[in-house]
Amino acid sequence: MGLLRFAGLVTAARHAETAEALRNAQSRVESISRKLEETRAEVQACRSKLEEAHRQLQQADERAAREAQRLEKLKADMERQAAREQKRTSEFPALELRLDDAERTLVAARDHLMSAEVKLDLLEGAANVLDARTRKLLAHAGS
Amino acid sequence: MSWTPGPASSLRMPVPDQARPTLSVVLTGRNDDHGSDFLERYLRTLRFNHRELTERGIRHEYVLIEWAPQPGRPLLADITLERLPEVRDVLKTYVVDPGYQEAMSQNPRLGYLEFVAKNVGIRRSNGEFVLSTNCDVFFGKRVLEALRAGELLPRTLYRAARHDLKLGAEPSNVTWDVLEDPRNLDGRPRGLRPPLLQGGTGDFVLLDRESIHELCGFNEVYRMARLGPDHNFLVKAYSQGFEIVDIGGPVYHLNHRGSYRLSRNMYTGREEEAPWGDKRWRYHGVVYENPPGWGLAQAPKREIGPARWRLDFDWEAVPPLVDLRRVVLPVDRVGRPQPPRYRRKH
Numbered sequence: 184m185g186l187l188r189f190a191g192l193v194t195a196a197r198h199a200e201t202a203e204a205l206r207n208a209q210s211r212v213e214s215i216s217r218k219l220e221e222t223r224a225e226v227q228a229c230r231s232k233l234e235e236a237h238r239q240l241q242q243a244d245e246r247a248a249r250e251a252q253r254l255e256k257l258k259a260d261m262e263r264q265a266a267r268e269q270k271r272t273s274e275f276p277a278l279e280l281r282l283d284d285a286e287r288t289l290v291a292a293r294d295h296l297m298s299a300e301v302k303l304d305l306l307e308g309a310a311n312v313l314d315a316r317t318r319k320l321l322a323h324a325g326s
Numbered sequence: 327m328s329w330t331p332g333p334a335s336s337l338r339m340p341v342p343d344q345a346r347p348t349l350s351v352v353l354t355g356r357n358d359d360h361g362s363d364f365l366e367r368y369l370r371t372l373r374f375n376h377r378e379l380t381e382r383g384i385r386h387e388y389v390l391i392e393w394a395p396q397p398g399r400p401l402l403a404d405i406t407l408e409r410l411p412e413v414r415d416v417l418k419t420y421v422v423d424p425g426y427q428e429a430m431s432q433n434p435r436l437g438y439l440e441f442v443a444k445n446v447g448i449r450r451s452n453g454e455f456v457l458s459t460n461c462d463v464f465f466g467k468r469v470l471e472a473l474r475a476g477e478l479l480p481r482t483l484y485r486a487a488r489h490d491l492k493l494g495a496e497p498s499n500v501t502w503d504v505l506e507d508p509r510n511l512d513g514r515p516r517g518l519r520p521p522l523l524q525g526g527t528g529d530f531v532l533l534d535r536e537s538i539h540e541l542c543g544f545n546e547v548y549r550m551a552r553l554g555p556d557h558n559f560l561v562k563a564y565s566q567g568f569e570i571v572d573i574g575g576p577v578y579h580l581n582h583r584g585s586y587r588l589s590r591n592m593y594t595g596r597e598e599e600a601p602w603g604d605k606r607w608r609y610h611g612v613v614y615e616n617p618p619g620w621g622l623a624q625a626p627k628r629e630i631g632p633a634r635w636r637l638d639f640d641w642e643a644v645p646p647l648v649d650l651r652r653v654v655l656p657v658d659r660v661g662r663p664q665p666p667r668y669r670r671k672h
Contacts, residue, residue, distance in 0.1 A: 294655045297611040301548060302650045304607060308432035308550045309648040315434060 347385040347416075349473055350453030350535070351375070354391040354443035355461045357402045366498075367580060368402075368461040369409055374500045375465050376413050382474040388417045389451050393443035394424035403634055418633045420446055425639030426622065432647065433550040433603050440528075441555040442622070445543035446637070449621025456538050458531040462582070463488075464505055468575020469530075480534040483563050484573040488526030489515045491580045505578045512581050523570050527556035530577050537568065542616035546645060547652040551603025558609035565613060565656030615652045617645050 187193060193201070355368055372388070379386045392402050403419035422443065430439055444458050455478055469486055472478060490512040491505070504510060516525050533541075541563055545555045564570060593600035625637040637643075 294611060297608040298653055298655055301608050301612045301653050304550060304604075305432065305548060305648050305650065305653070312432060312434065312647065 347387045347453040349386040350389050350451035350456045352389045352444055352447035352458045353461050354393050355402055356392050356395045357399045358396050371462050378470050382470055384473045389447040390419045391443045391447045392421045394427040421636045423639040429644045435601055436603055440552050441544035442546055445621035448538055448543045456535050460529050462580050463529045464578040466575040466577050469573055472573050481537050482569045482571050484532040484571055485518055485523040486530040486573045487518050487576045488529050489576040489578050518572050522560040524557045524560055542620045545614045546616045546620050547614040547649055551607050553602045553605040554609030562613040613656050
């Protein structure tokens with residue numbers, strides 16, 4: 184055995200054993216290569232997912248920014264409205280006074296309208312009476 | 327003792343004066359058969375009311391204004407004394423020259439200035455209280471009781487609801503059974519609505535003499551309608567702070583042909599042609615200040631018999647044809663009901 188090893192030769196059994204080991208190693212290399220390919224594909228898929236997630240995150244960020252802006256605007260609107268309401272509330276007593284005043288004016292206007300109507304009735308009645316009297320006098324004078 | 331006029335007396339009961347009747351009943355009419363059967367209705371009412379007042383010991387006088395009597399017909403005053411001699415001692419009559427009707431007319435369709443005529447009587451009334459009513463109105467028991475018991479207060483205008491009786495319901499001899507029988511009512515009696523208690527007002531306006539003189543009677547400025555001056559008087563009294571009170575019982579009125587209640591729809595759409603004037607005039611919103619000579623105060627008076635006078639015509643007594651300054655608005659209405667909303671007439 185030593186001589187064969189010295190001469191660079193191996194026994195058939197050893198050769199067969201080594202060949203078997205080589206085949207096994209080759210098989211493992213092929214398996215590892217396949218797994219590597221698979222892992223590479225998985226990594227690629229993960230990267231795509233990551234990119235997609237990143238894109239969605241960006242979009243969400245943009246939406247959040249927009250919503251925040253809208254919220255700010257709404258807040259400002261509400262503050263303006265509250266200010267207006269407060270102003271309006273503070274104007275109520277004055278408005279009520281003006282309403283009372285308008286009602287009084289309306290009543291007075293109505294009263295004066297009635298008075299004017301009665302006076303016009305009187306003037307019309309008097310004109311009719313005087314007209315009748317004049318006609319009677321003229322007819323009497325003419326006959 | 328006598329009634330002391332002036333503001334200090336305004337919250338006191340009038341003090342009875344032996345020479346002064348408790349009640350003056352102011353009536354106006356003429357013998358022209360107005361509304362058919364006028365004379366009989368008038369005499370029946372006068373007899374009934376006089377009897378009931380007398381039985382209760384209510385000292386009263388009738389002040390009858392015979393407005394512009396038609397020539398050739400017997401005077402209502404003569405007929406009254408002939409047919410009802412028992413009223414001789416309590417009846418004062420004033421016959422008003424027809425010239426006043428013509429001179430004061432503002433509406434030729436109105437042949438009878440009823441409220442000016444009533445003013446003539448109010449002005450010449452002598453009672454502690456003055457009742458302006460109509461010739462066909464029977465006093466109810468509650469009215470008579472209030473007068474008998476001396477319940478009436480000064481500065482208070484008393485109103486009574488009017489119960490209309492059916493045509494033909496009233497026999498010649500009127501009794502309480504006839505008047506108070508609900509079967510004789512012509513429709514459901516109208517209530518008196520506060521604050522003015524208007525409705526059939528011309529049939530019952532009762533007020534102390536001082537107050538009715540302070541108010542200067544009914545409207546003599548606007549003489550274009552017979553409908554409304556009574557309501558207008560309530561508006562004036564109310565705006566001047568008088569209390570308007572339901573006396574608590576009705577008076578009774580006999581419906582008759584020609585009465586407004588039965589013929590009011592005849593002039594729908596041509597209201598200005600109605601013989602009672604245009605009922606749409608603004609009597610609820612405008613009042614008046616009668617001239618000092620209201621009630622023909624300056625008319626020359628000529629005695630034509632015992633307790634009978636004739637008011638002769640004199641232009642001095644005639645108010646102006648038009649006196650617009652005397653059409654005024656009611657005083658303060660704060661806290662009081664408003665008049666109806668303004669509506670166009672035409």
